[in-house]
Amino acid sequence: MAALRLIFLSLLMFVSPAWTQESTEPPPPKSSPVKPVVEESLPRAGGILVFGGTQGTGLETVKHLVAMHEKVTVMARATSDTTALKELGVNIVIGDALDPESVKQAFTAAPFRAAVSVLGGHKDYRVDGEGNKNVIDATKDAGVPRFVLVTSLGAGDSAASAPWYLGWALDLFMKDYMAAKTLAEDHLRATDLDYTIIRPGWLLSSIKTGGAPTLVPETNKFSWITRADLGKLVAASVEDAATFKKTLTAYDPARDSVWEIIF
Secondary structure (H helix, E strand, O other): OHHHHHHHHHHHHHOOOHHHOOOOOOOOOOOOOOOOOOOOOOOOOOEEEEEOOOOHHHHHHHHHHHHOOOOEEEEEOOOOOOHHHHHHOOEEEEOOOOOHHHHHHHOOOOOEEEEEEOOOOOOOOHHHHHHHHHHHHHHHHOOOOEEEEEOOEOEHHHOOOOOHHHHHHHHHHOHHHHHHHHHHHHHHHOOOOEEEEEEEOEEEOOOOOOOOOEEEOOOOOOOEEEHHHHHHHHHHHOOOHHHOOEEEEEEOHHHOOHHHHHO
């Protein structure tokens, strides 16, 4: 019996089946996916914080940002009419651009990746200068890298851009306004933010859109432009890396003559 057992073990050493041997090849997959795997990009992190978004160009900017499916928050004063913003479904935080602490607090409302300022003080030009400085400083302190500032053609090196029939009015009535806008521009350029400064010419509310507005680098390209068209340009510039670190003119070639406005 012992002899037979020895013969049987010897045979196993030479005629072992293939499935008992160790393989160096990786095993085949158990199954293939039913659908091909598609790589999807992650959604962009953070929303847009807008200052001066309750009316005029600011409200038009908010409308376009919402249409682009952006997460929009608007800082507004307690006395501002926010009815239109509520209808758009945007987030609203209460604050005042002339109060640095309330501006800083606005940046804690949500994660933001960009800030947009369309601030205008009308007769209180402190908002255009000091207010924008507060917003710029708070943006930098919050670590938000992107900032879009709307000022005006006539600020800084575009002082002589207005046509002769408007230049005298700027000299007589808008020197302080342009000085405040220039102050905000200079303050922003001195930061390391990825900024864009947009200078519109004369703003229109009643005329329908439909021109061909664009952003150009020239400082002497004066035109009229509707607030709705300007808001669209501002909203589109937020993600446009080609506008980073640039001062641009909002120009509508279809409305660069007074005759096109009158007739």
